[in-house]
Amino acid sequence: MRVRVLIFLLMLPLGAAAQGFAGLGTDADGFAVPERGQALAFPRDHGAHPAYRIEWWYVTATLTGADGRDYGIQWTLFRSALAPYELDGWQSPQLWMGHAALTTPDRHFVAERLARGGIGQAGVSADPFEAWIDDWRMAGPGFNMLDLQARGAEFAYDLSLTAQGPLVQHGDRGYSVKSQDGQASYYYSQPNFAVTGTLTLPTGPVALTGNAWLDREWSSQPLSADQNGWDWFSLSFDDGTRLMAFRLRGGRGDFTSGTWIGADGSATPLPDGLIEVVPLDLTGVAGREVPTRWRLTLPDKALSVEIEALNPQAWMATSFPYWEGPVRVTGSHDGKGYLEMTGYD
Amino acid sequence: MLLNVETVSKTYPGGRPVLDRVSLRLEHGETVALTGESGSGKSTLLNLVGALDQFDSGEITVAGTALSGLDERGRAALRRGSLAVVFQQFNLIPSLSVEQNLAFHARLSGQSDAAWLSHLTDRLGLSALLARFPEQLSGGQQQRVAIGRALAVRPALLLADEPTGNLDEVASAAVLDLMLGLVAETGCGLLLVTHSDAIAARLDRRAHLSGGQLA
Amino acid sequence: MRRAAIACLWSHWARHPLQLLTLLAGLALATGLWSAVQAINAEARSSYAEASAQLGTGQFDELRAASGPIPLARYVALRRAGWQLAAVLEGRMPLPGGSVEVMGVDLLAYPALPAVEETSDINGITPADALLAPGLLIARPETARRLRAQVGLPPVTRSQNLPAGVVLTDIGTAEILLNRSAEVSRLLILPDQPAGLAPLADLAPDLMVVPAEGRSELARLTDSFHLNLTAFGLLSFTVGLFIVHGMVGLSFEQRRGMIRTLRALGLPLRDLTWLMLGELLLFALIGGTVGLALGYVVAAALLPDVAATLRGLYGAPVDGDLALQPSWVALGLMMAVAGVFAASAQALWRLSRVPILQVQGQYAWSAQGMPVLAQAGIGALMIGAGFLALAVFDGLVAGFVMLGGLLMGAALLLPPLLTLALRIGSGFSRGPLGAWVWADMRAQLPGLSLALMALLLALAANIGVGTMVSSFRLTFTGWLDQRLASELYVTARDDAQGTEIARWLHSRADAVLPIRSTEVQISDQTVFLYGIVDHPTYRDNWPLIAATPQVWDMVAEGRGALINEQMARRMDLWPGDTVTLLPGWSLPVVGVYSDYGNPTGQAMTALPALLQRVPDLPNTRFGIRVDPAEAGDLRSELADTFALPPQALVPQAAIKASSLAIFEKTFVVTGALNVLTLGVAGFAILTSLLTLWAHRLPQLAPVWALGVRRDTLARLEVLRSVALAVMTAILALPLGLVLAWALLAIINVEAFGWRLPMHLFPLQWLILLLLAVVTAGLAALLPARRMHHLPPSDLLQVFANAR
Numbered sequence A: 001m002r003v004r005v006l007i008f009l010l011m012l013p014l015g016a017a018a019q020g021f022a023g024l025g026t027d028a029d030g031f032a033v034p035e036r037g038q039a040l041a042f043p044r045d046h047g048a049h050p051a052y053r054i055e056w057w058y059v060t061a062t063l064t065g066a067d068g069r070d071y072g073i074q075w076t077l078f079r080s081a082l083a084p085y086e087l088d089g090w091q092s093p094q095l096w097m098g099h100a101a102l103t104t105p106d107r108h109f110v111a112e113r114l115a116r117g118g119i120g121q122a123g124v125s126a127d128p129f130e131a132w133i134d135d136w137r138m139a140g141p142g143f144n145m146l147d148l149q150a151r152g153a154e155f156a157y158d159l160s161l162t163a164q165g166p167l168v169q170h171g172d173r174g175y176s177v178k179s180q181d182g183q184a185s186y187y188y189s190q191p192n193f194a195v196t197g198t199l200t201l202p203t204g205p206v207a208l209t210g211n212a213w214l215d216r217e218w219s220s221q222p223l224s225a226d227q228n229g230w231d232w233f234s235l236s237f238d239d240g241t242r243l244m245a246f247r248l249r250g251g252r253g254d255f256t257s258g259t260w261i262g263a264d265g266s267a268t269p270l271p272d273g274l275i276e277v278v279p280l281d282l283t284g285v286a287g288r289e290v291p292t293r294w295r296l297t298l299p300d301k302a303l304s305v306e307i308e309a310l311n312p313q314a315w316m317a318t319s320f321p322y323w324e325g326p327v328r329v330t331g332s333h334d335g336k337g338y339l340e341m342t343g344y345d
Numbered sequence B: 001m002l003l004n005v006e007t008v009s010k011t012y013p014g015g016r017p018v019l020d021r022v023s024l025r026l027e028h029g030e031t032v033a034l035t036g037e038s039g040s041g042k043s044t045l046l047n048l049v050g051a052l053d054q055f056d057s058g059e060i061t062v063a064g065t066a067l068s069g070l071d072e073r074g075r076a077a078l079r080r081g082s083l084a085v086v087f088q089q090f091n092l093i094p095s096l097s098v099e100q101n102l103a104f105h106a107r108l109s110g111q112s113d114a115a116w117l118s119h120l121t122d123r124l125g126l127s128a129l130l131a132r133f134p135e136q137l138s139g140g141q142q143q144r145v146a147i148g149r150a151l152a153v154r155p156a157l158l159l160a161d162e163p164t165g166n167l168d169e170v171a172s173a174a175v176l177d178l179m180l181g182l183v184a185e186t187g188c189g190l191l192l193v194t195h196s197d198a199i200a201a202r203l204d205r206r207a208h209l210s211g212g213q214l215a
Numbered sequence C: 001m002r003r004a005a006i007a008c009l010w011s012h013w014a015r016h017p018l019q020l021l022t023l024l025a026g027l028a029l030a031t032g033l034w035s036a037v038q039a040i041n042a043e044a045r046s047s048y049a050e051a052s053a054q055l056g057t058g059q060f061d062e063l064r065a066a067s068g069p070i071p072l073a074r075y076v077a078l079r080r081a082g083w084q085l086a087a088v089l090e091g092r093m094p095l096p097g098g099s100v101e102v103m104g105v106d107l108l109a110y111p112a113l114p115a116v117e118e119t120s121d122i123n124g125i126t127p128a129d130a131l132l133a134p135g136l137l138i139a140r141p142e143t144a145r146r147l148r149a150q151v152g153l154p155p156v157t158r159s160q161n162l163p164a165g166v167v168l169t170d171i172g173t174a175e176i177l178l179n180r181s182a183e184v185s186r187l188l189i190l191p192d193q194p195a196g197l198a199p200l201a202d203l204a205p206d207l208m209v210v211p212a213e214g215r216s217e218l219a220r221l222t223d224s225f226h227l228n229l230t231a232f233g234l235l236s237f238t239v240g241l242f243i244v245h246g247m248v249g250l251s252f253e254q255r256r257g258m259i260r261t262l263r264a265l266g267l268p269l270r271d272l273t274w275l276m277l278g279e280l281l282l283f284a285l286i287g288g289t290v291g292l293a294l295g296y297v298v299a300a301a302l303l304p305d306v307a308a309t310l311r312g313l314y315g316a317p318v319d320g321d322l323a324l325q326p327s328w329v330a331l332g333l334m335m336a337v338a339g340v341f342a343a344s345a346q347a348l349w350r351l352s353r354v355p356i357l358q359v360q361g362q363y364a365w366s367a368q369g370m371p372v373l374a375q376a377g378i379g380a381l382m383i384g385a386g387f388l389a390l391a392v393f394d395g396l397v398a399g400f401v402m403l404g405g406l407l408m409g410a411a412l413l414l415p416p417l418l419t420l421a422l423r424i425g426s427g428f429s430r431g432p433l434g435a436w437v438w439a440d441m442r443a444q445l446p447g448l449s450l451a452l453m454a455l456l457l458a459l460a461a462n463i464g465v466g467t468m469v470s471s472f473r474l475t476f477t478g479w480l481d482q483r484l485a486s487e488l489y490v491t492a493r494d495d496a497q498g499t500e501i502a503r504w505l506h507s508r509a510d511a512v513l514p515i516r517s518t519e520v521q522i523s524d525q526t527v528f529l530y531g532i533v534d535h536p537t538y539r540d541n542w543p544l545i546a547a548t549p550q551v552w553d554m555v556a557e558g559r560g561a562l563i564n565e566q567m568a569r570r571m572d573l574w575p576g577d578t579v580t581l582l583p584g585w586s587l588p589v590v591g592v593y594s595d596y597g598n599p600t601g602q603a604m605t606a607l608p609a610l611l612q613r614v615p616d617l618p619n620t621r622f623g624i625r626v627d628p629a630e631a632g633d634l635r636s637e638l639a640d641t642f643a644l645p646p647q648a649l650v651p652q653a654a655i656k657a658s659s660l661a662i663f664e665k666t667f668v669v670t671g672a673l674n675v676l677t678l679g680v681a682g683f684a685i686l687t688s689l690l691t692l693w694a695h696r697l698p699q700l701a702p703v704w705a706l707g708v709r710r711d712t713l714a715r716l717e718v719l720r721s722v723a724l725a726v727m728t729a730i731l732a733l734p735l736g737l738v739l740a741w742a743l744l745a746i747i748n749v750e751a752f753g754w755r756l757p758m759h760l761f762p763l764q765w766l767i768l769l770l771l772a773v774v775t776a777g778l779a780a781l782l783p784a785r786r787m788h789h790l791p792p793s794d795l796l797q798v799f800a801n802a803r
């Protein structure tokens, strides 16, 4: 009985995050299901929602070091519930998983943490905000000012995040549809944090500045049974506009969706079919072929860009593996961003 | 020349010389009796010729092979092939039957000749005793097996050390007749140690050992 | 040439099949007993290794509290400081038919769970099944069956990949089963840690890092037990080799003429030597193979008892099934081959020196031994060296070196001593026949001495082991009476029920003695620290083997501690020394008590003093003093009132019985090996007498010719053999007693941690003496019968063939 393995199977939609390439199109027995029109409330919804099966706090940041080099970091806390409630102690059904990564143009460091709720080893509180697993934490007086820390065997980072604009609610005021069948999740972001801080590499500390993007999402059944992989983009353009776009790959064709974010933080949902993404180049990564150069077009916004991985080998060799790393954007708009891909085996 | 003993000397450790520059020749088909007092060195000379022991000086040549140049393996090979010895004690292998004992030396030297063996068996009058074991035979019968075993390899030179010393006169004469007859038949040389003048008289020639010297 | 020579060598065995059979039997016995012991050891060791691999124990450094469990909050704090740890909560859960070890691990963090991951029984099991109430238990099929028979336990999944008697489950389920919450027993320090962590010594100064190698208590304790077995196996092997030696010697002697003839007929000595070596190798392989089969059977028969001992005594996870291991086969055959060549070395050496021509000195083969005085000297030297080793080094190995030296030395001394005895004896003989018998015995001695040595060793081992076992039983039963003074022992479900039971019993029993303890770490070893109340039960009964005056007053006032013998010996703490029970709490040792059957250290002091330092001491177990006649009624009343399961209420008699049963089993193996060794020795005598038979005739024939009847000669044959055996047995007695002393005072102390008083059992010796007489008599009977029925012609042949 591969308990650990099974746990990860259960977490696949989590790790797959917005991607969901594992079959969670099944029933949500006893778990709450997202409903359209349910207004999000803050700071309450910054915290955990144990009644939902899966949830995450997902930070990516594109950074430039004092040494002039580009870096990217990832900090993710996943929650996966075995049952729709919380208990104190080891009997808690809430499981937590943390992923942290640090990408340089030629290296990619990964660390992973697992914990169970109920004993205080991992959790999230809304006000004051704190999300933690072991010694990794993201915390601040509110959601606008956050400290972000994580470390692995060979790397560590300690960053300060300051929000530069409002929260962005995706889809229909935070209700984000994930398939033609109507599976959905609650989904909001803070796409614009200014970042300062240090990261520690085997070669020593590096001071850096840059931009971070935080995603919040929770659901109980985000994917359809036939959806088996996912390409997700978060792009920040030099003119201050931003784009969140994803493509869910499924048996019945692709499902694309996204949000256009103006320089003032205003959000325009992009329903299925508006965005087109085309893989241009495949790279051999961890024994499989993964697209690491893309063309993304959004005719509505006269957007046609080429997206290229800073480090094509940004493979997350965690219990549940996927590709996640910083990208450079060129074309009609220049900029930086993050790319996440799952389901390529 | 079949056998050539040339100025051979032998002293046992810690003793007086037993053989002192002894020389002896023996042609193909020739039979020689070796006589001498008890303790005069007859057995010693025979054992040297039979490549069973080593001499101090001189040379012994058997069928063209010089013994002094042989190592233990070479001497063993010579004993399997050109030479055969019949001892005073019968020296049969107690756990082998008469038939197996008869065939044994020949098999050891890898030259079994079934026809010759059955001819020998007949001539030696052993046909009825083939299944017996040595302990179930009389002395004369045992000695006949030993002679048969020796001649089965058709040796060039047969050595016999008082082969009838343990037998009474009648048995002794019978065994000797058989042996001489077969020796004549195979044409091999014979060097026979004996105390008996009567036996010595039946051979071609006689060599007498005394005081370490041959006369 | 080879073929003819081989056929010739073989013809000897074809003519003497009994000889061949004896040779092979001796070899099979030697290999068999040795391999049996090895199989048992290998099986047990692989069980430990497997258990350790299956449970991931012994692979990682651990964090433990100085005393008792670690609060869960400490674990979380260390986690939040970045340390990667895996929490384990373990404890014993009572079940009918013996408690089981519950091992609760954090399934999300535990690093090595092949057992969990490879169980075939898992179809349809989800993480929710394992992690959510009621949880999931995993156990071997036998254990699983027992668990399933219990109502109210979580579902059970079977796994072959777990040690016997262990229940693996998630830590959340274990908390409920063991009725403990918010605490863990130990923390595994995982191999991959993040960079830049604060040192554990700063974060958790009160927790101790126990290195993976430091926790080898089980290995150390069981090692001693296995060494014990190995020593017995080696003894049997040696005795078996005596037979091989005798038979090889006989066959070479009988083939001496053949060897000479073969060489005269032209078979080179080197070829002959190789052929004989090949012959021996073949015998070694055949005998070894039969021996392995025999060993397997013996091991399979003994293993259940050994397993029971190891489980009962050390809690070592061994089950009673024997698996055939290739290394065991290889080792067994190697031993057989090495043994054959060792036993034949002398014969082979002589073979290489057989002159082709020499005729006289037929008898020289087996009679040429060392000069008697030199042999006596070497024997005495070996005994001295053994005792010297004991004086210079300590430990079990030194103990065995001493025993080895003693036994070998005594064996070498035997022929000189017998010669002396025979010389003295011949002084008392009357008449010519008497004089001849004595002289003949002396002449026979060199040929028999090896067999008699084997008998000496077997008898001495029997006396030694018998004395040890009987001493143990006597001491142990007496000790049980003292130690288990309470009439009834009760275990409550939890502290609250414990308090209730104590209150309820107050008016119904003569006394209620709480049994409250905590685990502490002293000098890197786990010790159980007990708090006791002052009561005559202890003052009158407790089996102290060393004490200061006013020992009980000191203990009652919390000014002194008692420790058990194991702990005293291991840590060399005796009355007058000071022991640190907890960091910052040291007490003088005021007494040492014997504590048989317990592998771990134990200490006791006053309960109030202990409660001051460890306030949350569990309060669930009690000894109840009550009129024995009322114990039965009280038991059922208790069970009814508090709904206690039967295993929570144990009467004194039941504990005594089960304790005694464990100890009986401990010595079943030793006893069995012992008997087998004696049998082998008897066989050795038989083969030696048969060997000598060839030489006997020329010596008997003249006596017969002079007018002594054959049946008289036959009777004298038996008498002689018995007389030699009796003399050997008499000499074996002091040797056996020294052996017993060494076993009790040295080997047992090292192997088990306690020293037993030695008791003497003369009746046992008498039985052994009779056994020796019977053995030697039976062994002589076969040659004697031959003598009796010998046709006169055979005797005559001696004269006919005399040359």
Ligand SMILES: Nc1ncnc2c1ncn2[C@@H]1O[C@H](COP(=O)(O)OP(=O)(O)OP(=O)(O)O)[C@@H](O)[C@H]1O
Pocket: B012, B013, B015, B018, B036, B037, B038, B039, B040, B041, B042, B043, B044, B045
């Ligand atoms: N192995 C030996 N070691 C020492 N001396 C030996 C040995 N063999 C024989 N001798 C001595 O050598 C001398 C010759 O012995 P040998 O056996 O050749 O005599 P022999 O003529 O055959 O006597 P017999 O007629 O009695 O058989 C004797 O003095 C004997 O004592």
Ligand SMILES: [Mg+2]
Pocket: B042, B043, B044
């Ligand atoms: Mg002679």
